[in-house]
Amino acid sequence: MHTKPSDQGTPADEDPVAHLWRGTVALRIVTFLFAVGVTARHHADYQRPWLAWSAVAVMFAWSLFTIRAYGREDGRRPWVVVADVVLVCGLMSTSQLILTDQQFVLDVPLITTIWASGPVVAAAALGGQAAGSLSGFAVGLTTYLNRGAVNVDVVRDVVLLTGAGFVIGMASATARRSAVRLAQALRAEAATAERERLARSIHDGVLQVLARVRKRGSELGGEAAELARLAGEQEVALRSLVAAAPGESTPGGEADLRPALQLLATPTVQVSTPATRVMLPAATASELAAVVREALSNVDKHAGPGAKAWVLVEDLGEEVVVSVRDDGPGIPEGRLASAEAEGRLGVAKSIRGRVEALRGTLELQTGPGEGTEWEVRVHR
Template structure:
């Protein structure tokens, strides 16, 4: 059950809860009228009034529970008990009604009051729970009538349909509320990021740009400091221009996360739209890219450049890291692994294997290195 709205937040399906309460109150009045109309024909009128009193008490109790604002107070076990109590009260009908009433068209002691149960179960558990409650109440009706005719089948179908439709409506309401809440959080985070970006642009970025230009003019050690300032300027610009990568639903934007790797020596090319993946998958792929870029920095030389390419193919994502360095000699990776250097074996290949993907290497002396990672995209389902 979705609990992303907090323990005290308003339940998105609250109108359906109130609808089930109203339905139960109206059907309770109908049940009272039915007892008043048929009590002279009952085998045990006193038992009929006793059962009716229990129905009134249970209606008041369910109203108090189902009218609470937070979903956590509408206990799942109480809804299950609601189904059990309703079916139990219905099964007292053979001791109250005479044989003609029981097998004929006269209403059972609970009459249409039982329709409140599939409505409540559907609101609490969704379409499946509502339909199951309808099946149980329909089965109790058949047992009470001691037959399964067209009338019983019709009533059972209506009970199942009621629980099913209300359950679908409740699930849709909760999913819509979750999507809206996530959109509002993203909008707030984007607005705050834009505000920070304006502030950083007017202060830090301008200072870094001035240091880079002035250091390049002075040369020598100042030029080295200028190069470092330039790299930080690029990284900071990528940070403030990228969108937030994390969400409350555990899904993140891999495109935004990879853009933070951009520098004077690394160019990042990504799709125009978001590439949403589980947060763990995004973190692992970024770690693979960082390890590949770290190897470029260690082994390809100061003048080497690298390119990071992300492709979204629908059912999988392809991450490519390429550089124009001297390449990797044949057998070098195996020798490094045998010597205990597990950067490629564990940090790259191990991570990709855990994600259920594949990683391939294309390299040759003097022709650079290219890593290609393919990872399947899990289907994104709402909880």
Template structure:
């Protein structure tokens, strides 16, 4: 299914404007041709205006003209036809500020440029047409200045409307995708609850009743039950149009019977690449808890959005790390923590601190700023 264009009504308005203003051009030639110094040339130019009007109206309505090349060719052709007024109008008409051969027909290109590329393009096209008007008149008059202001102003306003329409369309599409994903997730959650979760709950209960090796199976079943419930409850991860994603759901799915995850109630939108890096980083930290914290150790993951930076804390109540152990591991060539955790944080331009002591558990605190540093390293919200 082809995606609809939010600016289609604006393009229809551009086509209507061109037709209406063409009528003004025809009326101007009919009224003033007796005073033209070259009336025949005036009718020839009017014929060219009619041909170009037919082309641009068709091109904008049928979408094949909604391109930079066509729109800026429209600007150039309009300015060129306007300048023919120098040879068509008599000196007296020029002195009396009679309407140029194009009249208000020349006001359409800045509108088209604004609809296509926004405010800046609309203003630039307005400036181009205003300059052509000044050259055609041969002087910077009050009328030329007024036309310039109107042309640039209309380009700015229509460009703003165009950008707003596109943003609104994308937000509606994103909301529709989120609603569809949520509905599908709820359907799957009901199905999983009626099958897998009930089986895991029964295995956990029966294993605890039997004891022995069955109790270990019960514990594992319980952990998987908690993890599956967290996965079902978490919001579906989705990237937005600007390439960002919510970090919260990516961390929530890591919750198990021994890992608790706490995230803000509002989305923590970060670039997709950063979300991937931070998710891998937290996963590596939790893997270290399993490997080194000892049996029965619990872990807590806390995500905070402080506005100018994002803070992630990974804490456990395990055996802790002895002083100098990480440095010794690095010197022995075992670079797991240095590369997987500290290396990722350094690449993101953030900072990481470690608080630990033997028997007191371990806590990593990772801070990733949103603004790039002086070296231009990639950070949250920045660019590589």
């Protein structure tokens, strides 16, 4: 997702958890220096000092690699983090060959010491709570397996590593969700500002002209009255277009159904929608709007001059109900079947076909002199 830079000059498409990665890099440097200090303190007592310093050399090389990888967005890959966890656990296991039995009894730190916490933070930053908790548990379990006994220190390490992975992972997931919401808010703000700019321009020009034509045509009568009526309809439609909320889809592919239906309002069509957003998959919202347009088109063609229509949207949680009702003469019995047999497939394809494709239900209520009402129910 690429958007314009924010007012503070920070690119909006920057990794929202970049600060966690910078913290991971700093942690890796500090903990490596600590590991070097511990090794220098105890190397004279190790049973294989050369192996201890070899492990430190590997830690140094891997630290350089991960510092470079985690410092760049294209280097923060799952395989790098997985390799980080595996390598840390492997190096920790060399403590069996480095430390003496006496050092294990005295709880001398394993060769990796707190350097082993690095991949836990990296996994949490990359994958959230689950990845952070699992990596923390894996490193903690390796600590237990190398110690060979359960004591307060081992339990403390497991709890701290698992808990730290969970908490940092939660912060990572929260930061990503916040970044998505901020991007949506910025897009909505930009769309609203642009719509308001267009509204001012249209109000100062087109709407005033249409209003003047409507008023003057009504005064003149005759054919001018018809032009006045058409100008009035376009004035209402244009005002609805300007006033409608901008259509917007979420990262999950959902869209608000209301704007597409609000644009269908005219002097003879009243649209009523909930005050809150009616979120549906974008394709579903588009198809429902097409169903309503087709139903209103039938009202215009068959309900007679002066017929009015009402569109009602109800959000019932598990399903969305859209009703289109008119006060026309109604549909005679058998008329729809005969129209389909004659090849006129407006209702069969544009309405029934779309609703079936959405796995929704369609109910028609009509009768001579009773008008027509279509009710569409679509389950979420």
